[in-house]
Amino acid sequence: MFEGISGQDAEGFLRYLSDLYHRFNIARDHFLQRPFRNRKDFYNPFIISQGLKLRTLNNAENLMKKYIKDKRMRQMISFQTLYIGISPNKGPSLYTIIPMIEFLYGIWFIKGGMRTMASAMERLFLELGGKIEYDTSVDRIVIEEGKATGVSAGQKTIGSDFVMCNADFPYAMKNLVKEPGHKGKYKDEKIDKMEYSCSCFVLYLGMDRKYPEIDTVHNFIFSEKLDANINQIFDGSVIEDPSLYMYMASKIDPTLAPEGKDGIYVLMPLSDIKTMKYQWTAETSKMYRDKIIGKIRELPGMEDIENEIVTETMVSPLDFEQQFNANNGATFGLKPTLTQSVHLRPQSKATHCDNLYFTGSSTHPGAGVPIVLLSSKIAVGELLKDENHR
Ligand SMILES: Cc1cc2nc3c(=O)[nH]c(=O)nc-3n(C[C@H](O)[C@H](O)[C@H](O)COP(=O)(O)OP(=O)(O)OC[C@H]3O[C@@H](n4cnc5c(N)ncnc54)[C@H](O)[C@@H]3O)c2cc1C
Incomplete structure (x- = not known):
């Protein structure tokens, strides 16, 4: 796919994989698997020299510019910082190891879904x-x-x-x-x-039929204005044109939906409650639910989705706070900024x-x-x- 856009960007992509793999090894061996109980666990010459090798002061988007010129391609491998609730434009660049891990190790599925774990x-x-x-x-x-x-x-x-x-x-x-x-x-x-990570609004839909028109389990539907969307997630504004992750697990695990039907899970990232500049009410859930359905309706074969929904469950930032005690409804906990990472x-x-x-x-x-x-x-x-x- 990268070659189809630009040979130079394809080379840049391979350089990105190789550089980030090197940094991932340092993070894995010296930072991710050990505690930092005492000051000297971090403030010692060896750990500080390893930390410097991680070169993490830059943000993900700026780091990607060094490898890839095409903005859409860059966005495709920097938005994954949202998986841990942090902006690709602000978070430490080290988190671009997330897409690298996906590319090198693949994406795994547990039969029966996360519940099995x-x-x-x-x-x-x-x-x-x-x-x-x-x-x-x-x-x-x-x-x-x-x-x-x-x-x-x-x-x-x-x-x-x-x-x-x-x-x-x-x-x-x-x-x-x-x-x-x-x-x-x-x-x-x-x-x-x-500082808290972002939150999300989740829709679980039980559908009345299968969707052969969609052939992938994991689907990302980007906002037409991704930069504005990311700003709104992290500055607390109402999300105008959301980005969505649409997951259809029943495509690889038929036990997750009745025969001949699909189950759909849609996740929309938005602000945590502390950052949110508006009150969350039943109308807010309805507004975002309708925006989500509106975007999915544009996908092939899903034009009539509204009439094909059999069951529908919504989970809002308030639910994450009230049902699961996630402070501020921040679904990924404390934001992993430099001052809230590792020994801090x-x-x-x-x-x-x-x-x-x-x-x-x-x-x-x-x-x-x-x-x-x-x-x-x-x-x-x-x-x-x-x-x-x-
Ligand atoms: C919608 C969504 C999608 C995600 N997708 C992915 C993904 O694809 N891959 C991935 O790796 N991560 C994903 N994550 C992130 C991942 O789920 C979390 O990082 C992880 O579950 C956090 O684990 P935890 O043990 O810290 O918290 P939790 O899983 O929230 O567990 C904490 C538990 O403590 C319980 N609890 C809280 N207070 C009390 C109390 N007072 N008494 C008794 N029990 C209490 C809560 O009910 C909860 O069950 C996703 C998160 C969300 C919200």
Whole structure:
């Protein structure tokens, strides 16, 4: 495809892959898989020299200009920073490793969808002797004499040797850790001042038929004015002409829709609640829902989509905040800016309380399922290190 546009850009694309692969190896070996608990974990000559090699001060779009001249081609491999809720025009250029990973390692699908991963982890946990309390909302991490001793949920208190908190870090610090002295530097004012990733509006549609006219599982529908669209996502304005990710999993996994039908999931990135300059109401959901349907209707074979919808579920930034406790409805947690990354991102071990650990997208190394799983691995490593040390 790149060759079809320009031979020079095709060469630039290969140079981009090679350069970013080099930087990815440095990030993977020295930054992504380890904790930064103490200042000296980062501020030492070796790590600083590796950090400089990452050359991440530039933003994604500017970095891409060095490799590729055609703006559309550039946009095709810089918009992926949106996967972790950050603007391609502002975020650190290192995140252009995301499309590189897609190109080199491919895109993988778990049979049954993401739910299979959650249920597989549940099964493993139960096999190992774990016990899960379902539908239970924790309202406090119990801390006694500087040590976490369990959690409380309504009338119930569950005691434990350690607490590993997977709720969104900013929300947890604000709401579950009650004593300011146990929050360290993450007091409420600091949490409110931090920068948050974007949010999204999601439509889940059960359709009355299959769509052979669309032959791909993953579809990106770009705004005609992508720059303006990205500005609106991050400056809090109403999104005029959205960009969409349309996913049709039933095309590769028929178990995900009734026979002869398709299921469609559409994701539209928009501002987190703190950044949003407008109030989210039922009318806002309706407005965005109609914009989404309007854009999909332009695709081949989907002209009559409105009449072919059998079931419809909407998930808004308010739902992410209220149902999943994502602070500000920011679906990818704290924004991975330079000042909120690596040693400057919340770490797994609580700084002002023993036996308390955090994991999840707002902690180091960041958002997205594979990266969150790395954060859980780091957090477990930290916990075991402390236990063995005792
Ligand atoms: C629409 C959408 C699409 C995405 N697509 C992709 C993708 O294709 N690939 C990818 O890699 N990533 C994707 N992501 C990002 C990915 O889902 C997240 O980065 C990841 O799930 C974050 O994991 P987590 O464990 O930090 O948080 P979560 O998965 O949100 O888990 C936190 C859990 O804690 C629970 N919780 C919160 N508060 C409490 C409480 N007080 N008591 C009890 N439980 C509580 C919540 O209910 C939630 O279940 C997507 C995200 C969204 C929103």
